[in-house]
Amino acid sequence: MQVSLYRYNPETDEAPYMQDFTLEVPGGRDIMVLKLLELLKEQDETISYRRSCSEGVCGSDGLNMNGKNGLACITPLSEVVKKGKLSIKPLPGLPVIRDLVVDMDQFYTQYKKIQPYLINNEPPPSKERLQSPEDRAKLDGLYECILCACCSTACPSFWWNPDKFIGPAGLLQAYRFLADSRDTATEERLANLEDPFSVFRCRGIMNCVNVCPKGLNPTRAIGHIRNMLLQRAV
Amino acid sequence: MVTQVTSFSRNGLSDWVVQRVTAVILAVYTLVVVGFLLLGDIGYTEWSTLFDQTWMQIFTLLAILSTCAHAWIGMWTIGTDYIREHYFGSGADGIRFIYQITCIIALAIYLIWSIKILWGN
Numbered sequence: 001m002q003v004s005l006y007r008y009n010p011e012t013d014e015a016p017y018m019q020d021f022t023l024e025v026p027g028g029r030d031i032m033v034l035k036l037l038e039l040l041k042e043q044d045e046t047i048s049y050r051r052s053c054s055e056g057v058c059g060s061d062g063l064n065m066n067g068k069n070g071l072a073c074i075t076p077l078s079e080v081v082k083k084g085k086l087s088i089k090p091l092p093g094l095p096v097i098r099d100l101v102v103d104m105d106q107f108y109t110q111y112k113k114i115q116p117y118l119i120n121n122e123p124p125p126s127k128e129r130l131q132s133p134e135d136r137a138k139l140d141g142l143y144e145c146i147l148c149a150c151c152s153t154a155c156p157s158f159w160w161n162p163d164k165f166i167g168p169a170g171l172l173q174a175y176r177f178l179a180d181s182r183d184t185a186t187e188e189r190l191a192n193l194e195d196p197f198s199v200f201r202c203r204g205i206m207n208c209v210n211v212c213p214k215g216l217n218p219t220r221a222i223g224h225i226r227n228m229l230l231q232r233a234v
Numbered sequence: 235m236v237t238q239v240t241s242f243s244r245n246g247l248s249d250w251v252v253q254r255v256t257a258v259i260l261a262v263y264t265l266v267v268v269g270f271l272l273l274g275d276i277g278y279t280e281w282s283t284l285f286d287q288t289w290m291q292i293f294t295l296l297a298i299l300s301t302c303a304h305a306w307i308g309m310w311t312i313g314t315d316y317i318r319e320h321y322f323g324s325g326a327d328g329i330r331f332i333y334q335i336t337c338i339i340a341l342a343i344y345l346i347w348s349i350k351i352l353w354g355n
Protein backbone atom coordinates (compact mmCIF):
# COMPACT_ATOMS: atom_id res chain seq x y z
CA MET A 1 0.00 0.00 0.00
CA GLN A 2 0.94 3.64 -0.42
CA VAL A 3 1.54 5.89 2.53
CA SER A 4 2.05 9.61 2.24
CA LEU A 5 3.60 11.03 5.38
CA TYR A 6 3.88 14.63 6.54
CA ARG A 7 7.51 15.39 7.22
CA TYR A 8 9.06 18.44 8.78
CA ASN A 9 12.30 18.89 10.63
CA PRO A 10 12.73 22.58 11.43
CA GLU A 11 16.50 22.15 11.69
CA THR A 12 16.98 20.89 8.15
CA ASP A 13 13.77 21.58 6.17
CA GLU A 14 12.68 24.97 4.96
CA ALA A 15 9.09 23.87 4.68
CA PRO A 16 7.03 20.78 5.46
CA TYR A 17 6.61 18.23 2.65
CA MET A 18 4.86 14.93 2.04
CA GLN A 19 7.06 11.85 1.74
CA ASP A 20 5.76 8.76 -0.05
CA PHE A 21 6.37 5.24 1.17
CA THR A 22 5.34 1.92 -0.31
CA LEU A 23 5.01 -1.02 2.00
CA GLU A 24 3.47 -4.43 2.28
CA VAL A 25 1.57 -5.09 5.45
CA PRO A 26 2.83 -8.46 6.71
CA GLY A 27 0.25 -11.12 5.93
CA GLY A 28 -2.10 -8.41 4.66
CA ARG A 29 -3.45 -8.07 8.18
CA ASP A 30 -5.72 -5.25 9.27
CA ILE A 31 -3.26 -3.54 11.61
CA MET A 32 -3.67 -0.25 13.44
CA VAL A 33 -2.21 2.91 11.96
CA LEU A 34 0.23 3.15 14.88
CA LYS A 35 1.61 -0.26 13.99
CA LEU A 36 1.99 0.96 10.41
CA LEU A 37 4.02 3.92 11.65
CA GLU A 38 6.25 1.52 13.55
CA LEU A 39 6.82 -0.45 10.33
CA LEU A 40 7.67 2.81 8.53
CA LYS A 41 10.08 3.72 11.27
CA GLU A 42 11.98 0.55 10.46
CA GLN A 43 12.47 1.99 6.95
CA ASP A 44 13.31 5.48 8.17
CA GLU A 45 14.17 5.91 11.80
CA THR A 46 13.97 9.69 11.70
CA ILE A 47 10.15 9.58 11.52
CA SER A 48 8.79 11.22 14.69
CA TYR A 49 5.44 10.80 16.39
CA ARG A 50 4.07 10.64 19.92
CA ARG A 51 2.75 7.44 21.43
CA SER A 52 2.48 5.85 24.79
CA CYS A 53 -0.17 3.33 25.82
CA SER A 54 -1.05 2.18 22.29
CA GLU A 55 -4.57 1.23 23.36
CA GLY A 56 -6.55 4.45 23.17
CA VAL A 57 -6.20 5.45 26.80
CA CYS A 58 -3.40 8.00 27.01
CA GLY A 59 -4.48 10.18 24.08
CA SER A 60 -1.01 10.95 22.82
CA ASP A 61 -1.17 9.68 19.24
CA GLY A 62 -3.92 11.87 17.87
CA LEU A 63 -3.27 12.26 14.12
CA ASN A 64 -4.99 13.23 10.94
CA MET A 65 -5.50 10.13 8.82
CA ASN A 66 -6.85 10.61 5.29
CA GLY A 67 -8.35 13.87 6.46
CA LYS A 68 -9.96 12.68 9.67
CA ASN A 69 -8.59 13.07 13.16
CA GLY A 70 -8.33 10.02 15.37
CA LEU A 71 -6.03 7.96 17.56
CA ALA A 72 -3.54 6.02 15.47
CA CYS A 73 -3.43 3.16 17.97
CA ILE A 74 -7.11 2.27 17.73
CA THR A 75 -7.75 3.12 14.09
CA PRO A 76 -7.50 0.02 11.89
CA LEU A 77 -6.28 0.48 8.33
CA SER A 78 -9.59 -0.86 7.01
CA GLU A 79 -11.31 2.17 8.53
CA VAL A 80 -9.18 4.85 6.89
CA VAL A 81 -7.30 3.53 3.87
CA LYS A 82 -8.95 4.57 0.61
CA LYS A 83 -7.98 2.79 -2.63
CA GLY A 84 -4.79 1.47 -1.08
CA LYS A 85 -3.68 4.95 -0.05
CA LEU A 86 -3.25 6.61 3.30
CA SER A 87 -2.04 10.10 4.05
CA ILE A 88 -0.93 10.80 7.61
CA LYS A 89 -0.60 14.34 8.90
CA PRO A 90 -0.29 15.96 12.31
CA LEU A 91 -3.41 17.30 14.04
CA PRO A 92 -4.44 20.38 12.03
CA GLY A 93 -4.13 23.92 13.31
CA LEU A 94 -1.45 23.47 15.96
CA PRO A 95 2.19 24.44 15.36
CA VAL A 96 4.27 21.46 14.22
CA ILE A 97 7.40 20.71 16.26
CA ARG A 98 8.57 17.89 14.04
CA ASP A 99 6.86 15.45 11.64
CA LEU A 100 3.67 14.33 13.41
CA VAL A 101 4.48 15.95 16.74
CA VAL A 102 2.52 19.14 17.45
CA ASP A 103 2.88 21.81 20.09
CA MET A 104 -0.17 21.42 22.34
CA ASP A 105 0.36 24.62 24.34
CA GLN A 106 -2.65 26.46 22.93
CA PHE A 107 -4.81 23.45 23.67
CA TYR A 108 -3.67 23.18 27.29
CA THR A 109 -3.88 26.93 27.83
CA GLN A 110 -7.57 26.78 26.97
CA TYR A 111 -8.02 23.72 29.18
CA LYS A 112 -6.36 25.52 32.07
CA LYS A 113 -8.72 28.48 31.69
CA ILE A 114 -11.77 26.48 32.66
CA GLN A 115 -10.21 25.51 36.01
CA PRO A 116 -10.35 21.74 35.47
CA TYR A 117 -10.58 20.76 39.11
CA LEU A 118 -13.24 20.60 41.75
CA ILE A 119 -13.76 23.87 43.59
CA ASN A 120 -15.47 23.64 46.94
CA ASN A 121 -14.52 25.91 49.79
CA GLU A 122 -16.87 24.41 52.32
CA PRO A 123 -15.10 22.52 55.11
CA PRO A 124 -14.51 18.97 53.93
CA PRO A 125 -16.50 16.22 55.67
CA SER A 126 -14.55 13.72 57.76
CA LYS A 127 -14.36 11.12 54.98
CA GLU A 128 -15.25 12.29 51.50
CA ARG A 129 -17.72 14.45 49.60
CA LEU A 130 -20.48 12.02 48.75
CA GLN A 131 -22.55 12.12 45.65
CA SER A 132 -25.84 10.37 44.93
CA PRO A 133 -25.80 7.82 42.10
CA GLU A 134 -28.08 10.17 40.12
CA ASP A 135 -25.68 13.09 40.49
CA ARG A 136 -22.77 10.86 39.61
CA ALA A 137 -24.60 9.74 36.47
CA LYS A 138 -24.61 13.35 35.26
CA LEU A 139 -20.85 13.10 34.74
CA ASP A 140 -21.12 10.17 32.36
CA GLY A 141 -20.09 11.15 28.84
CA LEU A 142 -17.97 13.96 30.29
CA TYR A 143 -15.32 12.50 32.55
CA GLU A 144 -14.14 9.96 29.96
CA CYS A 145 -12.29 12.60 27.91
CA ILE A 146 -8.60 11.75 27.49
CA LEU A 147 -7.58 15.20 26.18
CA CYS A 148 -6.30 13.84 22.90
CA ALA A 149 -7.22 17.12 21.13
CA CYS A 150 -8.73 15.31 18.13
CA CYS A 151 -11.91 17.37 18.57
CA SER A 152 -10.48 20.85 19.12
CA THR A 153 -8.09 20.49 16.20
CA ALA A 154 -10.99 19.46 13.94
CA CYS A 155 -12.98 22.55 14.92
CA PRO A 156 -12.80 25.54 12.53
CA SER A 157 -13.69 27.94 15.34
CA PHE A 158 -10.67 26.69 17.25
CA TRP A 159 -8.46 27.05 14.17
CA TRP A 160 -9.56 30.68 13.74
CA ASN A 161 -9.34 31.77 17.38
CA PRO A 162 -7.25 29.24 19.33
CA ASP A 163 -6.27 31.95 21.80
CA LYS A 164 -9.85 32.90 22.72
CA PHE A 165 -12.24 30.07 21.93
CA ILE A 166 -11.94 27.37 24.59
CA GLY A 167 -12.66 24.67 22.03
CA PRO A 168 -14.74 21.51 22.35
CA ALA A 169 -12.36 19.59 24.63
CA GLY A 170 -12.07 22.42 27.15
CA LEU A 171 -15.79 23.13 27.04
CA LEU A 172 -16.67 19.49 27.60
CA GLN A 173 -14.53 19.66 30.74
CA ALA A 174 -16.01 23.04 31.70
CA TYR A 175 -19.42 21.39 31.68
CA ARG A 176 -18.06 18.38 33.55
CA PHE A 177 -17.37 20.67 36.52
CA LEU A 178 -20.51 22.76 36.06
CA ALA A 179 -22.52 19.55 36.25
CA ASP A 180 -20.73 18.23 39.32
CA SER A 181 -22.97 18.39 42.40
CA ARG A 182 -19.88 18.78 44.62
CA ASP A 183 -18.58 21.85 42.85
CA THR A 184 -19.66 25.20 44.30
CA ALA A 185 -18.06 27.58 41.81
CA THR A 186 -20.83 27.41 39.18
CA GLU A 187 -21.41 31.16 39.25
CA GLU A 188 -17.79 32.19 38.66
CA ARG A 189 -17.29 29.45 36.13
CA LEU A 190 -20.24 30.76 34.12
CA ALA A 191 -19.10 34.38 34.52
CA ASN A 192 -15.79 33.41 32.92
CA LEU A 193 -17.53 31.95 29.90
CA GLU A 194 -20.03 34.59 28.82
CA ASP A 195 -17.75 36.72 26.59
CA PRO A 196 -18.25 36.52 22.81
CA PHE A 197 -15.41 34.04 22.29
CA SER A 198 -15.01 31.38 25.00
CA VAL A 199 -18.25 29.50 24.33
CA PHE A 200 -20.12 31.48 21.73
CA ARG A 201 -17.65 30.91 18.92
CA CYS A 202 -19.09 27.42 18.67
CA ARG A 203 -21.13 27.34 15.48
CA GLY A 204 -22.48 23.86 16.05
CA ILE A 205 -20.67 22.30 13.11
CA MET A 206 -20.19 19.13 15.14
CA ASN A 207 -16.81 18.21 13.68
CA CYS A 208 -15.86 17.51 17.29
CA VAL A 209 -18.55 14.88 17.74
CA ASN A 210 -17.62 13.33 14.42
CA VAL A 211 -14.02 12.62 15.43
CA CYS A 212 -13.99 11.96 19.18
CA PRO A 213 -12.36 8.53 19.60
CA LYS A 214 -14.18 8.13 22.90
CA GLY A 215 -17.58 8.75 21.33
CA LEU A 216 -18.19 11.85 23.45
CA ASN A 217 -20.42 14.75 22.45
CA PRO A 218 -18.86 18.18 23.13
CA THR A 219 -21.58 19.95 21.11
CA ARG A 220 -24.24 18.74 23.54
CA ALA A 221 -22.14 19.88 26.52
CA ILE A 222 -21.74 23.29 24.87
CA GLY A 223 -25.52 23.45 24.44
CA HIS A 224 -25.93 22.76 28.17
CA ILE A 225 -23.46 25.53 29.04
CA ARG A 226 -25.37 27.95 26.80
CA ASN A 227 -28.61 27.04 28.54
CA MET A 228 -27.03 27.55 31.95
CA LEU A 229 -25.77 30.97 30.85
CA LEU A 230 -29.22 31.83 29.55
CA GLN A 231 -30.98 30.73 32.71
CA ARG A 232 -28.55 32.64 34.84
CA ALA A 233 -29.26 35.80 32.85
CA VAL A 234 -33.07 35.74 32.87
CA MET B 235 -4.96 41.07 17.84
CA VAL B 236 -8.62 40.10 17.61
CA THR B 237 -10.42 41.73 20.52
CA GLN B 238 -14.01 42.07 21.57
CA VAL B 239 -14.18 45.85 21.99
CA THR B 240 -16.15 46.21 18.78
CA SER B 241 -18.53 43.37 19.57
CA PHE B 242 -22.25 44.30 19.59
CA SER B 243 -22.71 44.03 23.34
CA ARG B 244 -19.32 42.66 24.44
CA ASN B 245 -21.26 39.80 25.91
CA GLY B 246 -21.49 36.55 24.00
CA LEU B 247 -24.81 35.63 25.55
CA SER B 248 -26.59 38.88 24.63
CA ASP B 249 -25.13 38.81 21.12
CA TRP B 250 -26.40 35.27 20.81
CA VAL B 251 -29.88 36.15 22.07
CA VAL B 252 -30.09 39.32 19.95
CA GLN B 253 -29.05 37.30 16.89
CA ARG B 254 -31.91 34.88 17.44
CA VAL B 255 -34.62 37.38 18.38
CA THR B 256 -33.82 39.60 15.39
CA ALA B 257 -33.90 36.52 13.14
CA VAL B 258 -37.45 35.78 14.31
CA ILE B 259 -38.55 39.41 13.77
CA LEU B 260 -37.09 39.37 10.27
CA ALA B 261 -38.73 36.05 9.45
CA VAL B 262 -42.17 37.28 10.56
CA TYR B 263 -41.71 40.56 8.70
CA THR B 264 -40.75 38.71 5.53
CA LEU B 265 -43.82 36.47 5.84
CA VAL B 266 -46.11 39.49 6.33
CA VAL B 267 -44.72 41.38 3.34
CA VAL B 268 -44.61 38.34 1.06
CA GLY B 269 -48.12 37.37 2.20
CA PHE B 270 -49.36 40.86 1.39
CA LEU B 271 -47.78 40.72 -2.06
CA LEU B 272 -49.42 37.37 -2.74
CA LEU B 273 -52.86 38.75 -1.85
CA GLY B 274 -53.37 39.59 -5.48
CA ASP B 275 -53.59 42.82 -7.34
CA ILE B 276 -51.26 45.09 -5.43
CA GLY B 277 -50.70 48.50 -6.95
CA TYR B 278 -49.19 51.74 -5.74
CA THR B 279 -52.28 52.71 -3.71
CA GLU B 280 -52.45 49.44 -1.76
CA TRP B 281 -48.72 49.49 -1.14
CA SER B 282 -48.61 53.09 0.09
CA THR B 283 -51.78 52.62 2.18
CA LEU B 284 -50.07 49.71 3.91
CA PHE B 285 -47.03 51.78 4.71
CA ASP B 286 -49.14 54.75 5.89
CA GLN B 287 -50.36 52.72 8.81
CA THR B 288 -48.56 53.28 12.06
CA TRP B 289 -48.26 49.56 12.93
CA MET B 290 -46.58 48.87 9.59
CA GLN B 291 -44.21 51.78 10.06
CA ILE B 292 -43.24 50.60 13.53
CA PHE B 293 -42.95 47.00 12.31
CA THR B 294 -40.78 48.11 9.40
CA LEU B 295 -38.54 50.20 11.61
CA LEU B 296 -38.22 47.25 13.96
CA ALA B 297 -37.28 45.04 11.01
CA ILE B 298 -34.66 47.53 9.87
CA LEU B 299 -33.17 47.82 13.35
CA SER B 300 -33.16 44.04 13.50
CA THR B 301 -31.35 43.88 10.18
CA CYS B 302 -28.70 46.27 11.48
CA ALA B 303 -28.13 44.40 14.75
CA HIS B 304 -28.27 40.98 13.07
CA ALA B 305 -25.93 42.02 10.28
CA TRP B 306 -23.48 43.68 12.63
CA ILE B 307 -23.16 40.64 14.88
CA GLY B 308 -22.76 38.40 11.84
CA MET B 309 -20.27 40.63 10.04
CA TRP B 310 -18.30 41.19 13.24
CA THR B 311 -18.05 37.44 13.74
CA ILE B 312 -16.93 36.86 10.15
CA GLY B 313 -14.35 39.62 10.49
CA THR B 314 -12.89 38.27 13.72
CA ASP B 315 -12.86 34.73 12.32
CA TYR B 316 -11.19 35.39 9.00
CA ILE B 317 -9.41 38.73 9.04
CA ARG B 318 -6.46 37.66 11.14
CA GLU B 319 -2.69 37.85 10.93
CA HIS B 320 -2.56 34.29 9.71
CA TYR B 321 -4.06 35.32 6.37
CA PHE B 322 -3.42 39.05 6.17
CA GLY B 323 -0.06 39.48 7.84
CA SER B 324 0.69 42.20 10.34
CA GLY B 325 -1.80 44.58 8.69
CA ALA B 326 -4.74 42.40 9.73
CA ASP B 327 -5.88 44.72 12.54
CA GLY B 328 -5.97 47.69 10.19
CA ILE B 329 -7.83 45.78 7.51
CA ARG B 330 -10.35 44.49 10.04
CA PHE B 331 -10.85 48.02 11.33
CA ILE B 332 -11.56 49.34 7.82
CA TYR B 333 -13.88 46.39 7.19
CA GLN B 334 -15.79 47.08 10.40
CA ILE B 335 -16.09 50.81 9.68
CA THR B 336 -17.38 50.01 6.18
CA CYS B 337 -20.01 47.71 7.64
CA ILE B 338 -21.09 50.30 10.20
CA ILE B 339 -21.37 53.05 7.60
CA ALA B 340 -23.34 50.82 5.24
CA LEU B 341 -25.75 49.81 8.01
CA ALA B 342 -26.11 53.43 9.17
CA ILE B 343 -26.95 54.45 5.60
CA TYR B 344 -29.61 51.72 5.36
CA LEU B 345 -31.12 52.82 8.65
CA ILE B 346 -31.29 56.54 7.91
CA TRP B 347 -32.38 56.02 4.33
CA SER B 348 -35.19 53.66 5.42
CA ILE B 349 -36.43 56.12 8.02
CA LYS B 350 -36.48 58.76 5.32
CA ILE B 351 -38.49 56.53 3.02
CA LEU B 352 -40.91 55.58 5.80
CA TRP B 353 -41.65 59.08 7.08
CA GLY B 354 -40.55 61.26 4.19
CA ASN B 355 -42.82 62.44 1.46
Ligand code: SF4
Pocket residue numbers: 154155156157158167168201202203204205206207208209218219222
Ligand atom coordinates in the same frame (compact mmCIF):
# COMPACT_ATOMS: atom_id res chain seq x y z
S1 SF4 C 1 -19.78 21.94 17.36
FE1 SF4 C 1 -18.75 23.77 18.09
S2 SF4 C 1 -17.01 23.03 19.20
FE2 SF4 C 1 -17.73 21.32 17.94
S3 SF4 C 1 -16.52 21.45 16.06
FE3 SF4 C 1 -18.35 22.62 15.78
S4 SF4 C 1 -17.88 24.73 16.30
FE4 SF4 C 1 -16.29 23.40 17.13
Ligand code: SF4
Pocket residue numbers: 144145146147148149150151152168169172211212213214215216218
Ligand atom coordinates in the same frame (compact mmCIF):
# COMPACT_ATOMS: atom_id res chain seq x y z
S1 SF4 D 1 -13.63 15.13 23.80
FE1 SF4 D 1 -12.96 13.30 22.70
S2 SF4 D 1 -11.76 14.10 20.99
FE2 SF4 D 1 -11.96 15.75 22.45
S3 SF4 D 1 -10.11 15.66 23.67
FE3 SF4 D 1 -11.71 14.49 24.75
S4 SF4 D 1 -11.46 12.39 24.08
FE4 SF4 D 1 -10.30 13.67 22.65
